[in-house]
Amino acid sequence: MSKRERDEHTLAGPYAMDAISGPDRARFERHLAGCGECAREVASLREATSRLAAATAISPPPELKERVMAAAAATRQQPPAAEPRAVGRRWHARRRVRIRLVLAVAAAAVAVVAVLFGVNNGVMRDQLNHDQASSQQVAAVLTARDATMKTGTVRGGGTVTIVMSHSMRQLVFTAADLRGLPAAGRYELWLAGPAGDRPVTMIPASHHGMAGPVVASGLRPGDHLVLTAEPSGGTSRPTTPIMFDVIL
């Protein structure tokens, strides 16, 4: 590596933080295009800066979501960058790629949940083992070939996202912005249908506005997924009005 190349390479740090002026940026990008190792280093540094960003997380005003969703509905998506061999499969590929992005974000959320529990592993070994097992279970459902996604609104506030695999007869449930319950209350998830009503699990308290992910197994044809608010110890059948109900 020449001295000039070494000098270029030290720009990886400023570049990963956008701490670089226009001409320097262009010069470094030319250097990156011909240096696979440098591109990999920049990518790994950006995983670190991404955590600096996550540490500033703050919920945007709720109206912003309405504006963004409305604007997206009126905005065409770009096709993927055309690769010579893939031209014939472009539309098929496009859908696959988009689903992959959503799943990648979902998997990252699962990893964060695992990390959050990992912090307490001295005192919560059993809980940790349970959570690690469940995060693998979650990943298995999210990446299932027949995974489909549904979202819905919770009566009283919040949105629910379900990713379901019929072949695995499992689903992953997450909720955002659920209304806080009194200290003795917890949200409880149920499966209800021809096979009978059965409790799935208590939903853990929200972290950072997100509750879950939790996995429901043993789905049967005709089942509904139901959410209620119950005493924190759980009950054997729902005792409060249904806050969310979806036919699976």
Added chain:
Amino acid sequence: MARGDADAFDFLYDQVAASVFGIVRRVVRDPAQSEEVTQDVLLEVWRNAAKFDAERGSATAWVTTLAHRRAVDRVRSVQKEADRERRIATAVIPYDEVAEAVEANLERERVRRCLGSLTELQRESVTLAYYGGYTYNQVASLLGVPDGTVKTRMRDALIRLRDCLGVSE
């Protein structure tokens, strides 16, 4: 837009909007402009979702990198010098004393701890550059050290942060 696309984007929004808004707000500071930039970033994610390549990094890094780039572009194009002087004062506030209602969470605590493990020059370089939106040349003159020193300290600092945060390469 197809129903499945809307559901997918809805989910994506819930997962990334707080990080996007957080970093944009931190760099741009003005609330109204921050909302504008956040909206632009999320629409760009929607438009270019097909260009995301998992081989080249995580989805969250892809989204936050875009958000940071757009936030920096906005302050560099809009803000006047006088304004930037004021921003220096805010960028150097210790990380855990920012008055804004940043939601407390373990992730934030972890990042704070890892920033604390850097040398002072490394930490100031990262904070001014990433949260303050300054170029490495500007950081160098603010801190009164040579450009080359700041450049290498920034790279060393990010490598150390990456290792401390347990980021997979």
